[in-house]
Amino acid sequence: MRIELSGPDISEAEKQAVVAVLSSGRLSLGPKVEEFERAVASYVGAKHAIACSSGTCGLHLLIRAIGVQPGDEVVTTPFSFVASSNCVLFEKGKPVFVDIEPDTWNIDPKAMGAAITSKTKALLPVDAFGQVAKMNEVLDLARKHKLRVIEDSCEALGSTYNGKRAGSLADAGVFGFYPNKQITTGEGGMITTNDDQIAAMCRSMRNQGRDTMSWLAHDRLGYNYRLSDINCAIGVVQMQRIEEILGKRNRVADWYKQRLGGESRVSFQRVIPECKLSWFVFVVKLADSYSEENRNTVIQRLRDAGIGCSNYFAPIHLQKFYREDLGYKQGQFPVCERVAARTIALPFHCHLTESQVDEVCATLKKLL
Numbered sequence: 604m605r606i607e608l609s610g611p612d613i614s615e616a617e618k619q620a621v622v623a624v625l626s627s628g629r630l631s632l633g634p635k636v637e638e639f640e641r642a643v644a645s646y647v648g649a650k651h652a653i654a655c656s657s658g659t660c661g662l663h664l665l666i667r668a669i670g671v672q673p674g675d676e677v678v679t680t681p682f683s684f685v686a687s688s689n690c691v692l693f694e695k696g697k698p699v700f701v702d703i704e705p706d707t708w709n710i711d712p713k714a715m716g717a718a719i720t721s722k723t724k725a726l727l728p729v730d731a732f733g734q735v736a737k738m739n740e741v742l743d744l745a746r747k748h749k750l751r752v753i754e755d756s757c758e759a760l761g762s763t764y765n766g767k768r769a770g771s772l773a774d775a776g777v778f779g780f781y782p783n784k785q786i787t788t789g790e791g792g793m794i795t796t797n798d799d800q801i802a803a804m805c806r807s808m809r810n811q812g813r814d815t816m817s818w819l820a821h822d823r824l825g826y827n828y829r830l831s832d833i834n835c836a837i838g839v840v841q842m843q844r845i846e847e848i849l850g851k852r853n854r855v856a857d858w859y860k861q862r863l864g865g866e867s868r869v870s871f872q873r874v875i876p877e878c879k880l881s882w883f884v885f886v887v888k889l890a891d892s893y894s895e896e897n898r899n900t901v902i903q904r905l906r907d908a909g910i911g912c913s914n915y916f917a918p919i920h921l922q923k924f925y926r927e928d929l930g931y932k933q934g935q936f937p938v939c940e941r942v943a944a945r946t947i948a949l950p951f952h953c954h955l956t957e958s959q960v961d962e963v964c965a966t967l968k969k970l971l
């Protein structure tokens with residue numbers, strides 16, 4: 604692609620930090636892990652942060668830490684990245700999908716309330732495209748029904764809800780650091796929580812179930828979900844640069860809004876007043892008069908023109924194995940399906956220039 608869909612913002616400082624770790628000889632379980640964890644915990648406003656090897660691993664550790672057992676239900680959204688419900692399947696729990704709101708594209712708290720049964724163990728809202736879910740409503744439901752809440756904030760580092768950062772609102776939150784996220788460590792993730800017990804469980808399970816310093820004492824079933832000091836060194840510098848990075852992303856979003864804001868054939872995700880968005884992707888939704896096939900043609904033609912773009916998100920419940928093995932069907936979540944059939948993620952990263960945004964928008968309008 605001439606204009607990439609996404610890409611990391613890596614400066615000279617990250618490169619030097621990696622070389623310094625390589626020279627130090629401490630490539631894992633060294634000081635950079637804790638430094639990165641402290642940086643994220645203090646930025647997010649959470650008591651604990653636990654680095655792990657991906658956002659998906661972080662979700663899995665949390666599902667185990669809150670004790671999801673086979674058959675337990677976890678209420679979540681189908682308009683997300685597949686990992687946010689796969690983590691429930693890892694433990695043979697049941698992801699119970701409920702529909703989204705037509706304007707915010709986040710989980711509908713009313714539908715969430717209606718889906719709670721005696722088997723429900725937890726609620727798992729996702730901060731879709733960086734917008735924090737309606738957490739006041741979600742937390743009210745959790746209190747009323749005595750449920751745990753895991754916030755999938757993998758796309759929302761830096762977003763706030765009533766002034767509090769995503770990842771600090773629920774029992775625990777998770778961030779991902781794949782190169783398309785706000786900050787990257789190549790691969791990586793981070794759990795944030797104020798709950799001492801959840802933190803201790805995640806720390807232990809991340810490191811093969813160890814509780815003590817003894818390398819060969821394993822107190823519980825664990826995994827190797829550690830993140831290396833090489834990755835964490837990148838993360839430390841990315842966190843030092845986070846205001847600069849989010850500022851650049853905000854500027855790119857403004858360029859798009861200026862050019863597409865008055866365009867009646869597309870609309871944007873409505874951002875609720877409680878939320879201040881940290882921009883993750885720039886997604887437009889085509890008007891309902893366009894079919895899914897029309898949308899797919901637009902994506903193909905944009906790519907033909909060298910412009911990276913994607914059908915972001917594809918509904919989770921319509922993925923092949925969710926349909927074939929778990930019995931989900933087309934038509935079950937009509938709002939999600941209607942939105943997902945019409946969304947297009949446009950190129951969005953720190954290195955985009957205003958003239959590239961001009962070209963993307965002009966090409967999109969011509970295709971529409």
Ligand SMILES: *Cc1c(COP(=O)(O)O)cnc(C)c1O
Nearest residue numbers: 657658659684686757779780781
């Ligand atoms: C990226 C992402 C994840 C998973 O992150 P990885 O680090 O790729 O495992 C989970 N949920 C959502 C919503 C994401 O966007």
